[in-house]
Amino acid sequence: MTSIVYLHSPILVVIILLFTFLSNLSALPLAKKDGFSVDLIHRDSPNSPLYNADETPTKRLKNAFDRGVSRLNQFYMKQSNGPHLGVSSDNGHYLLKFSMGTPPMDIYGIVDTGSDLMWTQCQPCEQCYKQINPVYNPKSSSTYSEIDCQSDECHLLDTVSCSVQSLCNYTYGYASNSMTKGVLSKETITFSSSSGGQPISIPNIVFGCGHNNTGGFNEQEMGLVGLGGRSLSLASQIGSFLGNKKFSYCLVPFHTNPNISSKMYFGGGSEITGKGVVSTPIVPKEDKTYYFVTMEGISIRGKFLPYNSTGTISKGNVFIDTGVPPTILPQDFYKRLEQEVRSSIPMTPYQDPQLGTQLCYRSNSTIDAPILTVHFDGGAQVPLGPTSTFISPKQDVFCFAMSTTDVAVGIFGNFAQSNFRISFDLERQIVSFKQEDCTKG
Numbered sequence: 001m002t003s004i005v006y007l008h009s010p011i012l013v014v015i016i017l018l019f020t021f022l023s024n025l026s027a028l029p030l031a032k033k034d035g036f037s038v039d040l041i042h043r044d045s046p047n048s049p050l051y052n053a054d055e056t057p058t059k060r061l062k063n064a065f066d067r068g069v070s071r072l073n074q075f076y077m078k079q080s081n082g083p084h085l086g087v088s089s090d091n092g093h094y095l096l097k098f099s100m101g102t103p104p105m106d107i108y109g110i111v112d113t114g115s116d117l118m119w120t121q122c123q124p125c126e127q128c129y130k131q132i133n134p135v136y137n138p139k140s141s142s143t144y145s146e147i148d149c150q151s152d153e154c155h156l157l158d159t160v161s162c163s164v165q166s167l168c169n170y171t172y173g174y175a176s177n178s179m180t181k182g183v184l185s186k187e188t189i190t191f192s193s194s195s196g197g198q199p200i201s202i203p204n205i206v207f208g209c210g211h212n213n214t215g216g217f218n219e220q221e222m223g224l225v226g227l228g229g230r231s232l233s234l235a236s237q238i239g240s241f242l243g244n245k246k247f248s249y250c251l252v253p254f255h256t257n258p259n260i261s262s263k264m265y266f267g268g269g270s271e272i273t274g275k276g277v278v279s280t281p282i283v284p285k286e287d288k289t290y291y292f293v294t295m296e297g298i299s300i301r302g303k304f305l306p307y308n309s310t311g312t313i314s315k316g317n318v319f320i321d322t323g324v325p326p327t328i329l330p331q332d333f334y335k336r337l338e339q340e341v342r343s344s345i346p347m348t349p350y351q352d353p354q355l356g357t358q359l360c361y362r363s364n365s366t367i368d369a370p371i372l373t374v375h376f377d378g379g380a381q382v383p384l385g386p387t388s389t390f391i392s393p394k395q396d397v398f399c400f401a402m403s404t405t406d407v408a409v410g411i412f413g414n415f416a417q418s419n420f421r422i423s424f425d426l427e428r429q430i431v432s433f434k435q436e437d438c439t440k441g
């Protein structure tokens, strides 16, 4: 048996989107070619199949910070050709619900902008983790097809091998020993439109039919949806189908009523326009999975703190990661920033062993924190208010939602992204931001 060395990229990001479905998808209407929107919900919503009611807010915060650090570690291991890891399912924050096959069945997948492969658990299971919903069975779908291992499609992924039947066997690994193994295949997937329009069916989407899936996935999660930059990702496949490689999302803030969802758009209609739109180039790097941009610095009360105080700012020094909650910055920059934040808030920091060394305050309302304006290359200034820079891990406590680790490349995490519509134009290679109340749809 061929051994498969796994080298997958990501770092990190997991987002989970939830598509609310309209009822009857069995008619599989022709796809609309312009674009469509779907609902995006926060993982911690009680409506989310990922919601863990037993998890305390403090634990949720700690997990969120741990996820960021472990993703960066994975990223650096990958850069150094170390062992290959990626995202664990616990990194999920938003859920994507779509349907697959003919007749269609619902799939809930963790959406991960830091990886590219979309996969679901597949019968027959050699080794599947426990799943509440029925496991997808390719034999019951008339639109399922296998990819031949000699075809170009098989080589969209590096970690493939030919089976004796000439199937395209893949292995894809994630953090904490999570992995999926199976057969790269094609299927029709269907999205309900959250705007109430007709469902959109897209044929021949390449996905992993996972027969051996292990790791920290929970029983609600039926697989993972990669939205990274490579051609295999669902974002790229939808873009090719629509002839329009764009998408945008608006993340509802962490402490919003979790029943409120927001919309994610694919293709035409995903653009953001008008007053207040700022843009920055996506920096091409060897690793095409991540969306790297250049952060020049952050200003606070009129004082500009450069990303690097001793040298030049290198291009592509952060990547935009919807799956990592905190923003993670290099140590020197973080220290300068945290000091400035600390001295701008006229309150005594709150020490709580459960919260570690994170900068926190006690307050029964909100924190009167200054705006942190993030300066991206190209003049894009993204102002972050207290709801994006402080999160409340427990009642009456607010903690600074950024963190550090010993790295040069950082992460622009999802707390900081909330209440902006963020659009990715993969043709023009730019990311744009516009302030928006994401709870307003």
Ligand SMILES: *[C@@H]1O[C@H](CO)[C@@H](O)[C@H](O)[C@H]1NC(C)=O
Pocket: 126, 127, 181, 212
């Ligand atoms: C599943 O994959 C793991 C990791 O490669 C392997 O150790 C295990 O034997 C496989 N299980 C089955 C039933 O094939």
Ligand SMILES: *[C@@H]1O[C@H](CO)[C@@H](O)[C@H](O)[C@H]1NC(C)=O
Pocket: 001, 002, 126, 161, 162, 163, 164, 167, 169, 181, 182, 183, 211, 212
């Ligand atoms: C290919 O994948 C199938 C299904 O998981 C498995 O039964 C078979 O052993 C694999 N073959 C190789 C060569 O890995």
Ligand SMILES: *[C@@H]1O[C@H](CO)[C@@H](O)[C@H](O)[C@H]1NC(C)=O
Pocket: 046, 257, 258, 259
């Ligand atoms: C969310 O929706 C559920 C079910 O409809 C409801 O019971 C709950 O009170 C709602 N939560 C909030 C915070 O509105």
Ligand SMILES: *[C@@H]1O[C@H](CO)[C@@H](O)[C@H](O)[C@H]1NC(C)=O
Pocket: 307, 308, 309, 310, 311, 312, 314, 330, 407, 408
């Ligand atoms: C800052 O610049 C110096 C000198 O070019 C370099 O050695 C250092 O790694 C840079 N630090 C970061 C965080 O980019």
Ligand SMILES: *[C@@H]1O[C@H](CO)[C@@H](O)[C@H](O)[C@H]1NC(C)=O
Pocket: 364, 365
């Ligand atoms: C918050 O605390 C202040 C001062 O301790 C108190 O006056 C106020 O009533 C509190 N507000 C709420 C909503 O509990």
